[in-house]
Amino acid sequence: MKKAIILHSGGQDSTTCLVWALKKFRNVEIISFDYGQRHKTELKAARAIAKKLGVPHKTISLPVLKELTKNALTDKTVKIKTGKGLPSTFVDGRNQLFLTVAAIYAKQKGIKNLVTGVCQTDYSGYPDCRETFIKSMQKTLRLAMEYPFTIHIPLMHLTKADSVKLMEKLGGLDLLKFTHTCYEGTRPACGKCPACKLRLKGFKEAGIIDPLLYRP
Amino acid sequence: MKKAIILHSGGQDSTTCLVWALKKFRNVEIISFDYGQRHKTELKAARAIAKKLGVPHKTISLPVLKELTKNALTDKTVKIKTGKGLPSTFVDGRNQLFLTVAAIYAKQKGIKNLVTGVCQTDYSGYPDCRETFIKSMQKTLRLAMEYPFTIHIPLMHLTKADSVKLMEKLGGLDLLKFTHTCYEGTRPACGKCPACKLRLKGFKEAGIIDPLLYRP
Numbered sequence: 001m002k003k004a005i006i007l008h009s010g011g012q013d014s015t016t017c018l019v020w021a022l023k024k025f026r027n028v029e030i031i032s033f034d035y036g037q038r039h040k041t042e043l044k045a046a047r048a049i050a051k052k053l054g055v056p057h058k059t060i061s062l063p064v065l066k067e068l069t070k071n072a073l074t075d076k077t078v079k080i081k082t083g084k085g086l087p088s089t090f091v092d093g094r095n096q097l098f099l100t101v102a103a104i105y106a107k108q109k110g111i112k113n114l115v116t117g118v119c120q121t122d123y124s125g126y127p128d129c130r131e132t133f134i135k136s137m138q139k140t141l142r143l144a145m146e147y148p149f150t151i152h153i154p155l156m157h158l159t160k161a162d163s164v165k166l167m168e169k170l171g172g173l174d175l176l177k178f179t180h181t182c183y184e185g186t187r188p189a190c191g192k193c194p195a196c197k198l199r200l201k202g203f204k205e206a207g208i209i210d211p212l213l214y215r216p
Numbered sequence: 217m218k219k220a221i222i223l224h225s226g227g228q229d230s231t232t233c234l235v236w237a238l239k240k241f242r243n244v245e246i247i248s249f250d251y252g253q254r255h256k257t258e259l260k261a262a263r264a265i266a267k268k269l270g271v272p273h274k275t276i277s278l279p280v281l282k283e284l285t286k287n288a289l290t291d292k293t294v295k296i297k298t299g300k301g302l303p304s305t306f307v308d309g310r311n312q313l314f315l316t317v318a319a320i321y322a323k324q325k326g327i328k329n330l331v332t333g334v335c336q337t338d339y340s341g342y343p344d345c346r347e348t349f350i351k352s353m354q355k356t357l358r359l360a361m362e363y364p365f366t367i368h369i370p371l372m373h374l375t376k377a378d379s380v381k382l383m384e385k386l387g388g389l390d391l392l393k394f395t396h397t398c399y400e401g402t403r404p405a406c407g408k409c410p411a412c413k414l415r416l417k418g419f420k421e422a423g424i425i426d427p428l429l430y431r432p
Binding site: 067070140143 | 276277278280281283284285286302308309311312313316317319320321323324343344346348349352353355356357359360361362
């Protein structure tokens with residue numbers, strides 16, 4: 001397997017996937033999606049990380065998600081909350097849309113491998129982060145385009161702590177200071193939103209210090 | 217089943233689906249996609265048909281397809297040709313992208329039923345018109361959003377002639393003069409591109425005269 005495209009949000013998980021993919025594939029490029037997210041600073045993080053690693057980076061604009069859905073990630077009037085049912089940060093169809101567009105792009109370049117950092121262990125209640133969805137998605141993409149796509153999901157069954165340890169093993173820990181995780185979109189990170197909390201918990205459990213700056 | 221969204225290209229098949237859906241569902245609305253197609257006149261046709269039937273109509277802009285793919289439908293420098301392999305009019309991932317976006321939109325409105333006019337009988341070599349793709353897509357959508365979508369495909373196993381006869385039975389034949397089929401995007405239709413030819417063949421085999429105007 002020679003070439004791969006990494007779906008890159010600018011966050012910790014996709015950066016871990018990127019470092020993983022650089023060991024596995026000969027050619028790697030990353031794509032990010034501008035979908036009107038409130039934490040747009042993650043796109044800058046993706047660009048910075050790509051530049052640092054010398055990897056081609058493309059941002060694809062998908063304003064349709066913000067136009068059609070109402071959720072806490074694309075609409076500042078919706079409060080970030082978790083609890084019973086789907087969290088308010090769940091963006092309907094986001095991963096399906098991203099993987100579809102990534103696959104369309106990949107096929108034009110003759111690339112069969114897609115890598116995404118979705119993970120069902122600490123999946124925050126997002127149904128489109130589960131393995132059962134990814135398997136079904138891979139099958140659907142193959143049927144739609146008659147093309148042998150493989151969706152690689154190196155983090156699917158890892159805890160956040162395992163991901164941190166994997167990144168340490170891959171020698172990429174220092175890169176994580178350039179990533180962006182915070183839903184609030186602030187730098188230094190807020191340390192309080194569900195995404196920051198999940199990240200901090202992972203580092204704590206791994207016994208490793210997060211190189212990212214947090215608000216005191 | 218009460219509400220449905222029809223994916224409407226402005227063409228013959230989706231107009232037949234629309235008339236079919238109006239008999240089956242209490243509330244029907246149609247969506248069309250502006251993806252930079254050269255036959256943009258089909259969007260006007262969709263609007264005109266929606267207006268004629270008093271059905272809400274929404275056009276969703278998806279410039280990403282034209283940005284990412286090279287094919288005869290979005291790029292006038294590519295010649296329309298069929299034959300061995302995928303035809304040059306095949307737009308990679310188009311139906312998967314449209315169904316994904318339609319489902320996202322539908323869920324926001326509490327609508328579980330999607331209707332599309334894809335058909336594998338005369339499928340022009342498009343892999344994303346086959347039933348096996350639609351079944352896989354339905355499963356993937358349900359998993360991605362944890363929502364009980366059903367994709368209705370009333371034309372899947374009909375020949376073009378059968379579709380014409382179905383439309384006659386539904387009493388919608390006259391509406392077909394407002395539809396647009398021609399890949400060249402001209403009105404009157406060219407009568408010579410693969411889409412026009414397929415349409416004319418269907419009417420001929422059904423023994424019914426196409427109410428659409430063709431170039432002499």
